[in-house]
Amino acid sequence: MVRQLFDLESSTYTYLIADMAKGVAALVDPVLEQVERDAALLEQLGLRLVAVLETHVHADHVTAAGKLRERTGATTYGSPLGAPCIDVGLADGDVVQVGDIAITAIATPGHTDDGLSYLVPGAVFTGDTLLVRGCGRADFQNGDAGQLYDSVTGRLFTLADSTIVYPGHDYRGHTCSTIGEEKRLNPRLANRDREAFIALMSTLDLPPPKKLATAVPANRACGTSQAH
Amino acid sequence: MVRQLFDLESSTYTYLIADMAKGVAALVDPVLEQVERDAALLEQLGLRLVAVLETHVHADHVTAAGKLRERTGATTYGSPLGAPCIDVGLADGDVVQVGDIAITAIATPGHTDDGLSYLVPGAVFTGDTLLVRGCGRADFQNGDAGQLYDSVTGRLFTLADSTIVYPGHDYRGHTCSTIGEEKRLNPRLANRDREAFIALMSTLDLPPPKKLATAVPANRACGTSQAH
Numbered sequence: 048m049v050r051q052l053f054d055l056e057s058s059t060y061t062y063l064i065a066d067m068a069k070g071v072a073a074l075v076d077p078v079l080e081q082v083e084r085d086a087a088l089l090e091q092l093g094l095r096l097v098a099v100l101e102t103h104v105h106a107d108h109v110t111a112a113g114k115l116r117e118r119t120g121a122t123t124y125g126s127p128l129g130a131p132c133i134d135v136g137l138a139d140g141d142v143v144q145v146g147d148i149a150i151t152a153i154a155t156p157g158h159t160d161d162g163l164s165y166l167v168p169g170a171v172f173t174g175d176t177l178l179v180r181g182c183g184r185a186d187f188q189n190g191d192a193g194q195l196y197d198s199v200t201g202r203l204f205t206l207a208d209s210t211i212v213y214p215g216h217d218y219r220g221h222t223c224s225t226i227g228e229e230k231r232l233n234p235r236l237a238n239r240d241r242e243a244f245i246a247l248m249s250t251l252d253l254p255p256p257k258k259l260a261t262a263v264p265a266n267r268a269c270g271t272s273q274a275h
Numbered sequence: 276m277v278r279q280l281f282d283l284e285s286s287t288y289t290y291l292i293a294d295m296a297k298g299v300a301a302l303v304d305p306v307l308e309q310v311e312r313d314a315a316l317l318e319q320l321g322l323r324l325v326a327v328l329e330t331h332v333h334a335d336h337v338t339a340a341g342k343l344r345e346r347t348g349a350t351t352y353g354s355p356l357g358a359p360c361i362d363v364g365l366a367d368g369d370v371v372q373v374g375d376i377a378i379t380a381i382a383t384p385g386h387t388d389d390g391l392s393y394l395v396p397g398a399v400f401t402g403d404t405l406l407v408r409g410c411g412r413a414d415f416q417n418g419d420a421g422q423l424y425d426s427v428t429g430r431l432f433t434l435a436d437s438t439i440v441y442p443g444h445d446y447r448g449h450t451c452s453t454i455g456e457e458k459r460l461n462p463r464l465a466n467r468d469r470e471a472f473i474a475l476m477s478t479l480d481l482p483p484p485k486k487l488a489t490a491v492p493a494n495r496a497c498g499t500s501q502a503h
Contacts, residue, residue: 053448055283061448079457084447205486219312220289222450232319 054078066146071271073098077111100175101125129161130209132269157195158183170211178214179221192248206223278453282306294374295417301326305339329353330402334484339498378448385423386411398439407449412477420476
């Protein structure tokens with residue numbers, strides 16, 4: 048079972064992945080301000096949190112990974128290139144087992160150098176690598192537009208077209224998409240080669256993320272020892 | 276295929292219900308400000324909009340039903356007790372066919388007297404009748420707490436426990452629930468009898484909806500001929 052959750056302040060999606068029969072669950076990209084909501088949901092559904100999966104070190108919100116680890120004993124996972132506070136660094140292809148659900152890490156750097164996507168049967172959690180009709184920026188925090196292009200086109204777009212894309216954010220009210228849709232319709236990536244994508248990304252001229260200076264250091268400590 | 280969409284300003288959920296093979300779709304509770312987004316999505320997915328389904332006359336946002344009807348020729352549906360502008364009034368048990376998908380209207384008055392829920396295989400769109408761990412208020416616009424109790428417990432809670440509940444709103448980032456969850460966990464309705472529910476609802480003392488004075492008349496005209 049996958050349950051999507053939304054943080055209205057940062058427009059961040061968190062995902063509960065649960066094996067209801069075995070009573071165990073993972074959370075992908077939980078948000079610090081939503082710890083009580085998410086802990087209540089786990090308790091209500093009789094789920095023990097065994098894994099917190101980070102898609103990357105976020106610059107726009109502070110993770111609840113550390114708090115949830117304290118409260119539940121869950122193991123925190125992410126890229127070894129990301130937050131030093133995580134328990135287990137995942138390499139491309141590594142599998143996190145949550146009951147009978149196998150969650151496979153896919154290395155998708157580019158938005159940040161530590162980007163991971165997580166694949167379950169029928170769906171992929173893409174963090175800020177691939178968004179609905181968009182993608183994360185690549186102009187800060189070790190981002191690299193060429194690497195982002197390779198991650199999306201070489202790794203995500205080779206998944207089955209029917210795979211549901213669960214993004215890390217959406218700012219226009221979209222909740223999900225599919226790989227087939229994004230291959231055909233993503234305005235930044237469909238029918239655009241690597242060089243053209245890099246050129247496009249270099250022209251975006253975006254303001255810095257509002258929480259960059261505070262969220263990144265806080266997230267490197269899993270949200271537990273830094274003010275935010 | 277069901278696709279959930281969100282309006283961040285009013286925290287309203289809109290639902291796209293599509294028969295992808297036949298290329299036809301319905302929208303449940305579309306929001307006026309999101310007409311361009313929703314029309315773009317329909318076009319991108321190669322879907323012809325054949326039905327707009329209103330769960331009730333809303334007091335918190337203006338419907339896109341009229342605009343979408345103008346643009347696409349879609350038929351608008353709702354309760355005959357609701358907006359006079361709708362094309363087809365649905366009685367309890369009436370079925371709207373969208374390609375191979377049968378959408379069954381369930382009369383669920385109480386939040387308003389014109390409340391309808393819509394059932395498809397495996398899921399029910401409950402408008403403001405049943406929310407995730409909550410329910411709509413019953414203190415304005417012909418609401419009736421006793422009727423709301425009967426609608427939820429007598430009609431919705433008799434569906435299969437596994438039925439996904441797609442609410443009309445959420446203000447805390449929940450996207451869906453199930454009938455089984457709400458029967459067990461809804462803090463207003465689980466383990467509370469009719470009298471106790473009516474008593475509880477009478478104590479809520481909520482401020483009027485921000486758009487009550489403008490949205491209701493606009494929605495009675497399907498959002499096309501009234502300022503808002």
